[in-house]
Amino acid sequence: MNDKNRLEGLKSILMARCSTAAQAATSTDDQLAVIRSFMTRQKMEEIDVVRLDGLSASNPVNIDGVIDELVKRKTNRDDFDALVVQDQSRLTRSGSDHAGAIRYRLAQLGIRVVYAANHVEDPMAEAVIRAV
Helix, strand or coil: CCHHHCCCCCEEEEEEEECCHHHHHCHHHHHHHHHHHHHHHHCCEEEEEEEEECCCCCCHHHHHHHHHHHHHHHHHHCCCCEEEECCHHHHCCCCHHHHHHHHHHHHCCCCEEEEHHHCCCCHHHHHHHHHC
């Protein structure tokens, strides 16, 4: 395995999101459990958690504001290497183009977006899968 593809040791911010406050009691905790289990297997380091209880991802502006804050944090503190979410639907519900734009924007700063529930280790294979 090529070292650049490995997740081990990546300093990571976990992000869990649910659309309504009623879901917050279980949904975000369940997502965090999935993410933490994955990160333990991959030997990743947890730096912080972003809980987005009651935030709809159907409107890209909602998520873009969160991404803006992560960009500021990376620029000012440079204390993380990855953003880990359960799956793409927890990152955005505005389609694959929006998800791709987020991944590209973060990648420009050296931040890797990792989907815990369906991680693909090989970046070339991941790019093909995401495109399809």
